[in-house]
Amino acid sequence: MRNAPKVVRKPKNFWGTLRRLFKYMSLKKWLLLLAFVLSGVATILQIFTPRVLGNATTIIFNGVIEGVQEGTSRFPIDFSSIYKILTMVAILYIANALLSYVAQFTLVRIVQKTVYDLRQDFKAKMSLVPISYYDTNSNGDIMSRAINDVDNIARQLVQTVNQAIISIVQFFGIFIMMLSISWKLSIVALITVPLSAFIISLIAPRSQRYFSKQQRELGKLNGQIEENFSGHTEIISFNQEEKSIEIFEEQNEKLFKVAFKAQFISGVLMPLMNMVKNLGYVFVAVLGGIEVATGVMPLGDVQAFLTYTNQFSEPMKQLTNILNTIQSIVASTERIFEVLDEEEMEITSTDIPAVQTDDKVTFEHVRFGYDRSADLMTDFNLSVKSGQMVAIVGPTGAGKSTIINLLERFYDVRGGSIKLEGVDTRDMDRDALRDRFAMVLQDTWLFHGTIFENIKYGARKGITDEEVYAAAKMAHADEFIRTLPEGYQTYLNEEASNISQGQRQLLTIARAFIKDPEILILDEATSSVDTRTEILIQNAMRKLLEGRTSFVVAHRLSTIRDADNIIVMNQGDIMETGTHDELMAQKGFYADLYNSQFTEAS
Incomplete structure (x- = not known):
């Protein structure tokens, strides 16, 4: 659509x-x-x-x-x-x-x-x-x-x-x-x-x-x-x-x-x-x-x-x-x-009392579909504890990106609810909700401006230059930035085509680092970088993810072996859930996906 x-x-x-x-x-x-x-x-x-x-x-x-x-x-x-x-x-x-x-x-x-x-x-x-x-x-x-x-x-x-x-x-x-x-x-x-x-x-x-x-x-x-x-x-x-x-x-x-x-x-x-x-x-x-x-x-x-x-x-x-x-x-x-005259998003309340719960994010009987005549999800349930890394895998069209859209309230559910720390996200102000997230997508988005401005985009007020440089180093972007003629003041053109796709991805990762979010969403964030850089980024990610809840959409299953919980989706529903070892032991859908990737690689 x-x-x-x-x-x-x-x-x-x-x-x-x-x-x-x-x-x-x-x-x-x-x-x-x-x-x-x-x-x-x-x-x-x-x-x-x-x-x-x-x-x-x-x-x-x-x-x-x-x-x-x-x-x-x-x-x-x-x-x-x-x-x-x-x-x-x-x-x-x-x-x-x-x-x-x-x-x-x-x-x-x-x-x-x-x-x-x-x-x-x-x-x-x-x-x-x-x-x-x-x-x-x-x-x-x-x-x-x-x-x-x-x-x-x-x-x-x-x-x-x-x-x-x-x-x-x-x-x-x-x-x-x-x-x-x-x-x-x-x-x-x-x-x-x-x-x-x-x-x-x-x-x-x-x-x-x-x-x-x-x-x-x-x-x-x-x-x-x-x-x-x-x-x-x-x-x-x-x-x-x-x-x-x-x-x-x-x-x-x-x-x-x-x-x-x-x-x-x-x-x-x-x-x-x-x-x-x-x-x-x-x-x-x-x-x-x-x-x-x-x-x-x-x-x-x-x-x-x-x-x-x-x-x-x-x-x-x-x-x-x-x-x-x-x-x-x-x-x-x-x-x-x-x-x-188009319909606007509903304005929601911001004065919501706190709810005592151990869950950071909860999907309860969620029903949703992009097309009003059909539902992609009919009864989706998921509980995520604070600090957990949840990986979402499945074939194309399984509903992986839909979960991200619902988390950030790009779309609202038709039935059931999504709760953040026990509070229905539909009762929360969208801006306040999204301030608690940082997102790195497979499709990079950078605007016409300096590299420094792009990394600082969306950061909290009062951010210092040193923090911007530190975020770039954590994302392993500092090295290539300093090789450019103007360094951090290098201007990116409209589509940022004056740097490579992998370098663009590193900048968006640095932008997520500097926001210091409660919840991190990664949608194939390392798909456009080489293997060496991917390993370096994953090491930096482990530091960033400490104490934070994260949702990782992955196609390369080797990148999410350390996830606390892996959600295997197909046609909008959860087929399997567990750690990598548990899912491999089940020899089910996940095991077939994982083994097929290594078969193709060989």
Whole structure:
């Protein structure tokens, strides 16, 4: 079930998602209100400009007409009034620019804070969802939500909100100015509105579906790319380069088709809106010319009205573009909210009274399964005394790693209980529980940073440098670390591939040493080191394990001969239990496993 892709179901709640996004923005509601007011005032100033310029045209036109009527070559034009009008226009433009800049700056700050909060909530949520969420969702899809979808919101939200304010104010402001000039021409211009709305309502829903699908396909493609890059060595070693390219091209083709349809359908809106605008402009120009010819309207008013008619379609076009952009934003936002709405791990109490018991860890009638339709364990029972080393062996799929998952509460049992010193682990705080464990897995995990930082990772507060060096020596990592050019300050790359697999394992063992845990979990911790290093580590482990309880998952049975108790598992149940000598004397399942390894080795 690890990293199996999960089908993302679209909530189909456009307005609900949009309202929820604006709730994030409303945390800065006073700044948002300021941005709305500034942008609105700037737009109103811009709307007044054509009317003011129309007055200048009327003055010039009247002066020319008067000069023609008097038969003089000099036209009596009132240039002082024109200068005043042009000065007023310049002031309006400058004020519009300043207010627009401040509004844009304010909106950028609000949107970036909104995106910051989304990222913070997303990151916090990923630490609250159960491990099963990571098992049923690909890493690439999770990364796509955290990076691509959030980035898509950040890139488009500023311009969308700003343009929405401007377009709404423009629409109503221009319409009022048009009514103040001529109600007849206003009715003609207004006829285009329902036609534009009909076109939008016809095309927009289809476009939204494709935008949502586009984001899902992008997540799948990212998952595939991440998987190919992380497994690049395996792909090459199995000569699967061409196959991986074919799979990539197939997924890339799916994304291309969906993205093309989304962009094509949304792109159809603009030509249709331009057609509607041009039809309205032609009708207004014809009727306005008739009004001027009959002396009903001055030329300046018709000029201003034609400018307003041309501008009247702009808010509609901008709102159309905004609608397309909002669809993309909502598609990304829905994917973020899908994660934020995931079920979280239950918060458990930390004030649990101590229980008197000789057992360190107890499994009582444990029932569990990864798939809810079937149980891997049906009635698992195990008691572990303090300081015991318990080895867990069995074939692949027997349930060895499942015990580790249950101990650390990566998963909770369905029935029965797991108790730590008599207290049910489900009643304990997860962080407090995991502080009592240290774990070294077969698959090493090291982050991009220095070797010193990686060893110190997860250590208690106040740890000294000397203790870090001592832990490295106990893990027999100090010798190879000091041969590196930068020693403990050597930086590991993303996958720590600048050191060997065995060296990576030594560092994770050193990290477990420095945590000084009550309970140690080792899952084939020495599988990637050579025989000599393995012997040295086992000697160091004996010192570390003194007075501590440990669970050791082993495939090489020769490494656990000294275990206090060996649990032999198969299909989720305990088949045999005892020391190495006791199990060998039984000549059962364990003895067969042990002897088969030496037979294979010979």
